[in-house]
Amino acid sequence: MQLIKRGRRLRTSQGLRRMVAETSLNIDDLIYPLFIMEGNNIIEDIPSMPGQYYYSVDRLEEIINEISMLGIPSVLLFGLPEKKDESGSEAYNQDGIIQKAIRRIKELNKELIVITDVCMCEYTSHGHCGIVHDNCVDNDCTVDVIKKIALSHVKAGADIVAPSDMMDGRIGAIRELLDKEGYIDTAIMSYSAKYSSSFYGPFRDAAKSAPQFGDRKTYQMDYHNSNEAIREGEQDLVEGADILMVKPALSYMDVIYRFKERFTCPIAAYNVSGEYSMIKVAAANGLIDEKTMIIETLTGIKRSGADLIITYFALDAAKIMRGIY
Ligand code: PBG
Numbered sequence: 001m002q003l004i005k006r007g008r009r010l011r012t013s014q015g016l017r018r019m020v021a022e023t024s025l026n027i028d029d030l031i032y033p034l035f036i037m038e039g040n041n042i043i044e045d046i047p048s049m050p051g052q053y054y055y056s057v058d059r060l061e062e063i064i065n066e067i068s069m070l071g072i073p074s075v076l077l078f079g080l081p082e083k084k085d086e087s088g089s090e091a092y093n094q095d096g097i098i099q100k101a102i103r104r105i106k107e108l109n110k111e112l113i114v115i116t117d118v119c120m121c122e123y124t125s126h127g128h129c130g131i132v133h134d135n136c137v138d139n140d141c142t143v144d145v146i147k148k149i150a151l152s153h154v155k156a157g158a159d160i161v162a163p164s165d166m167m168d169g170r171i172g173a174i175r176e177l178l179d180k181e182g183y184i185d186t187a188i189m190s191y192s193a194k195y196s197s198s199f200y201g202p203f204r205d206a207a208k209s210a211p212q213f214g215d216r217k218t219y220q221m222d223y224h225n226s227n228e229a230i231r232e233g234e235q236d237l238v239e240g241a242d243i244l245m246v247k248p249a250l251s252y253m254d255v256i257y258r259f260k261e262r263f264t265c266p267i268a269a270y271n272v273s274g275e276y277s278m279i280k281v282a283a284a285n286g287l288i289d290e291k292t293m294i295i296e297t298l299t300g301i302k303r304s305g306a307d308l309i310i311t312y313f314a315l316d317a318a319k320i321m322r323g324i325y
Pocket of ligand 1: 117118119120121122164199200201202203204209216271272273274
């Protein structure tokens with residue numbers, strides 16, 4: 001009798017492998033982050049993130065059409081305001097950069113799910129994610145501002161708000177305000193397990209949001225811990241979060257896995273800027289095969305338990321999956 005490994009019989013053709021695959025990456029899983037800038041007629045390279053661009057609101061049409069045509073269901077918006085101040089007041093201006101971008105995107109395609117990053121770091125002159133008193137971020141004052149920012153995004157048409165500030169109590173405060181204002185159907189995606197990470201470097205250059213003093217270690221999580229992530233996730237669910245997120249993704253797949261095992265809500269993973277730029281730069285130098293590495297990376301994130309993947313590779317991945325890259 002010839003002994004053949006059982007697994008091998010299911011690997012004899014690509015069709016068979018696909019039929020029995022335990023994980024499948026779909027375009028529906030992808031969320032594409034966009035950087036929106038004040039000004040006119042701008043589509044400008046982001047140097048720290050090759051292949052990503054800043055867009056002014058009046059130049060969003062082309063990229064939104066491309067996203068829509070590729071079937072990518074959702075975008076996550078980041079804004080670069082014209083002016084920053086101590087209290088990040090531009091973040092909740094109803095005519096601020098994100099609020100204008102949401103209205104424009106909904107005009108272009110009202111079916112596209114618009115998620116907004118709710119945070120202050122792009123809007124504060126000191127670059128911290130909250131109100132600073134005596135060199136410390138004041139949790140409760142910050143939550144009062146965060147909920148105002150979230151409401152202003154929802155009023156402009158956002159479908160999901162994603163607070164990324166990591167303050168305690170923010171999910172409950174946002175939920176209460178949205179409900180009170182009648183936005184009972186707007187979902188909250190919580191950056192529950194947001195680690196203090198070097199992998200955000202290219203984003204901070206792109207968003208011009210690096211802290212001007214100190215670091216974010218008092219409010220973002222320490223990467224030595226994962227039980228703490230579970231506690232954050234539990235708390236966010238109790239406060240009313242609809243989707244829980246883990247960020248970054250690749251060095252945190254154990255956390256994604258634990259979230260998926262533990263919680264029955266959708267789990268999102270953020271494949272962050274450093275994880276993106278490493279692959280792009282290595283590929284540009286001929287060190288790796290870009291296309292296969294993108295798909296392997298995203299499939300790995302999916303296999304570890306993420307239902308949704310926020311990734312700068314969304315356009316590339318959708319094109320690869322459609323055979324047009
Ligand atoms: C904070 C925020 C950050 C990212 C998303 N939202 C940066 C930070 O915490 O410093 C990073 C995303 C990435 O690296 O791609 N508003």
